[in-house]
Amino acid sequence: MTAVAYETASPLPVAMFANDDATACRVDLGLRRFLASDAVTTDLYDDLETVLGEDAARLSPEDSEVIAHRLRDVAPTLKDVVERLLKPYPPQMNIVMALSSEMPAPHDTYGHLVRFASSILTTLDLMGEIAELREDNAAS
Incomplete structure (x- = not known):
């Protein structure tokens, strides 16, 4: 899984890509929590x-x-x-x-x-x- 993180220090958004397990786990958990928020x-x-x-x-x-x-x-x-x-x-x-x-x-x-x-x-x-x-x- 690849995640996109935008650098906020620059005047224009610059996408930085992360392709590691820790980022993938955070994104996955965030998506699961978002789905669960409909019921929970x-x-x-x-x-x-x-x-x-x-x-x-x-x-x-x-x-x-x-x-x-x-x-x-x-x-x-x-x-x-x-x-x-x-x-x-x-x-x-x-x-x-x-x-x-x-x-x-x-x-x-x-x-x-x-x-x-x-x-x-x-x-x-x-x-x-x-x-x-x-x-x-x-x-x-």
Whole structure:
């Protein structure tokens, strides 16, 4: 892989080419993070923190359903990202997709939400560094 770096000291942009493994790894990681940023947002982490964080309290069925709906919305995008970024495809993503299609009874909503959020968090853990938020994404 060849990367182009522009020299900023000169009045006109001059392209400098780098063809080394370290540059290729940085470019690859940057592209993977950019792709992951479609699904892995600050809002997703906020919802996971609300459900699974240290200060998480049992949510009402209504609040649980609101967050579950948002997680259902992000699941297909996350699946698309995982299919492109993780080889081999993690079986955990199948669990996320199965839970995203469940519509539990009101008294089971919170338990379902905890299982769903835990599965998404496990998938993000499998993605590792790629799932970390980009600085500009975290600022929005």
